[in-house]
Amino acid sequence: MTSRQPTISSVIIVGAGPSGLLLALLLAELSPRPEITILDAAPTLNEAPRATHYGSPAIQLFRKAGILAEIRRDGYMPEKICWRKLDGERICGYDRSLLHDGGLDGDGLTVYWVGRLCALLERELKSRTGVGVKWGHKVTSLKSGLHRNDKSATIEVETPDGNGVTSYTADYIVGCDGGNSTMRRLMFGQRNFPGFSWDVPIVATNTVIDLDRFGWEDTQFVIDREHWFMAARIGAHEDPKQNIWRISYGEKAGLSNEELMERQEMKFEQMLPGHPKPDKYEVLNKSPYRVHQRCVEKMRVGRLLLAADAAHLCNPFGGLGLTGGIVDVGALMQCFEGMQKGVADDHILDVYCKVQRKMWHDIINPVSTANIKRLYMQDPETALADDEMLQLIKKAETDLELSRELQSAGNMLVYDYTQHYKRSSEAVAKL
Numbered sequence: 001m002t003s004r005q006p007t008i009s010s011v012i013i014v015g016a017g018p019s020g021l022l023l024a025l026l027l028a029e030l031s032p033r034p035e036i037t038i039l040d041a042a043p044t045l046n047e048a049p050r051a052t053h054y055g056s057p058a059i060q061l062f063r064k065a066g067i068l069a070e071i072r073r074d075g076y077m078p079e080k081i082c083w084r085k086l087d088g089e090r091i092c093g094y095d096r097s098l099l100h101d102g103g104l105d106g107d108g109l110t111v112y113w114v115g116r117l118c119a120l121l122e123r124e125l126k127s128r129t130g131v132g133v134k135w136g137h138k139v140t141s142l143k144s145g146l147h148r149n150d151k152s153a154t155i156e157v158e159t160p161d162g163n164g165v166t167s168y169t170a171d172y173i174v175g176c177d178g179g180n181s182t183m184r185r186l187m188f189g190q191r192n193f194p195g196f197s198w199d200v201p202i203v204a205t206n207t208v209i210d211l212d213r214f215g216w217e218d219t220q221f222v223i224d225r226e227h228w229f230m231a232a233r234i235g236a237h238e239d240p241k242q243n244i245w246r247i248s249y250g251e252k253a254g255l256s257n258e259e260l261m262e263r264q265e266m267k268f269e270q271m272l273p274g275h276p277k278p279d280k281y282e283v284l285n286k287s288p289y290r291v292h293q294r295c296v297e298k299m300r301v302g303r304l305l306l307a308a309d310a311a312h313l314c315n316p317f318g319g320l321g322l323t324g325g326i327v328d329v330g331a332l333m334q335c336f337e338g339m340q341k342g343v344a345d346d347h348i349l350d351v352y353c354k355v356q357r358k359m360w361h362d363i364i365n366p367v368s369t370a371n372i373k374r375l376y377m378q379d380p381e382t383a384l385a386d387d388e389m390l391q392l393i394k395k396a397e398t399d400l401e402l403s404r405e406l407q408s409a410g411n412m413l414v415y416d417y418t419q420h421y422k423r424s425s426e427a428v429a430k431l
């Protein structure tokens with residue numbers, strides 16, 4: 001009896017952010033395990049204040065990867081989320097403590113800093129598989145892989161030893177190299193990212209501050225035409241020393257990064273409850289960001305694939321950015337698994353491209369767009385009367401079934417690719 005050759009013997013992942021690291025950890029579970037190479041241009045993990053909140057599709061994948069227990073131990077599950085006016089008046093909100101298990105059978109929204117997530121993923125990858133990230137390895141150009149009949153894909157990489165470029169070849173290369181993706185440019189050229197950028201920049205901070213004394217809840221979205229912001233507790237409840245909040249606010253268009261940083265003290269004084277001077281809080285880190293709504297036209301070309309921010313971006317209000325990226329990772333994993341087991345051919349990667357793009361267009365883009373508009377493009381005094389989503393949330397305060405339904409909405413991002421095993425090419429035609 002001859003044994004079947006594995007379909008995938010090697011995969012290169014470009015980018016050791018959360019999506020690339022999680023994909024590497026999951027691919028290491030495939031049998032037979034392909035050779036996994038993970039390259040990152042940076043010298044080490046990115047510590048900038050970015051993702052903190054993960055929705056239920058991400059939680060399900062963290063469980064599958066065997067890292068949920070540690071995430072839950074060091075992170076926490078927020079109970080109360082509300083919308084307020086600038087003067088602190090509460091408009092409406094959710095209270096998850098009223099629902100058994102957060103209403104989501106253990107998959108409820110969880111807060112965990114993305115820097116910690118990456119460190120955990122890197123550690124697990126190394127200890128379970130011996131695979132380490134090749135830091136300081138910057139992908140610069142593409143030699144092959146753009147065509148369907150290419151037998152493999154090859155990229156050129158600048159290495160930290162300064163010895164010029166080295167080539168890396170694999171059956172598939174997955175670009176998880178973030179919003180400024182080189183892989184995306186190599187696949188599509190300069191006009192590579194359809195969509196638009198918001199005029200208003202945002203500033204994200206991690207700040208030690210006492211907001212409990214104002215009766216503030218785990219997360220609040222403050223609606224105001226000028227001083228709109230989100231303040232979310234990102235330390236653990238039990239430990240008062242971790243009274244750390246992610247405070248992210250919108251700013252005026254046209255300011256330079258230096259101006260944005262200089263204005264932070266003034267913004268905090270004007271917008272936060274109690275109008276605090278800098279001696280009342282400590283900013284641990286802060287970063288300006290431009291925010292975008294963009295999605296590539298294809299997430300698969302030949303032997304090259306894109307996932308997460310490299311493929312699509314959205315503004316961070318509502319925590320759909322990385323959660324959407326992690327959904328891509330779970331989808332790719334299911335596709336590769338079917339191929340490796342010999343029950344799907346590589347048409348399933350075209351299904352991946354169609355389904356994940358559709359999810360961005362039908363769900364992630366409209367929902368995240370509505371989330372940011374809700375904060376500054378309406379009159380806070382009439383928001384409850386004008387905004388149907390706020391009305392639903394208000395109704396859900398006393399209708400727990402509705403509350404459960406609204407909080408489970410993230411599960412619409414979960415798609416079962418096993419239904420296309422054996423019939424991938426038919427599926428591509430139908431979708």
Ligand SMILES: Cc1cc2nc3c(=O)[nH]c(=O)nc-3n(C[C@H](O)[C@H](O)[C@H](O)COP(=O)(O)OP(=O)(O)OC[C@H]3O[C@@H](n4cnc5c(N)ncnc54)[C@H](O)[C@@H]3O)c2cc1C
Nearest residue numbers: 015017019041050051052053139177178308309321322323
């Ligand atoms: C303020 C803010 C708050 C956010 N909050 C949330 C949230 O609460 N929940 C949520 O779900 N999402 C949130 N997001 C979005 C989330 O942070 C991103 O979606 C996520 O970090 C993207 O992960 P990634 O792995 O795709 O890319 P990245 O984390 O950007 O990683 C890309 C990696 O690729 C490497 N790279 C780049 N170019 C090359 C190259 N040429 N060669 C090799 N390597 C390269 C980079 O060094 C980097 O390490 C937030 C974003 C912001 C800005």
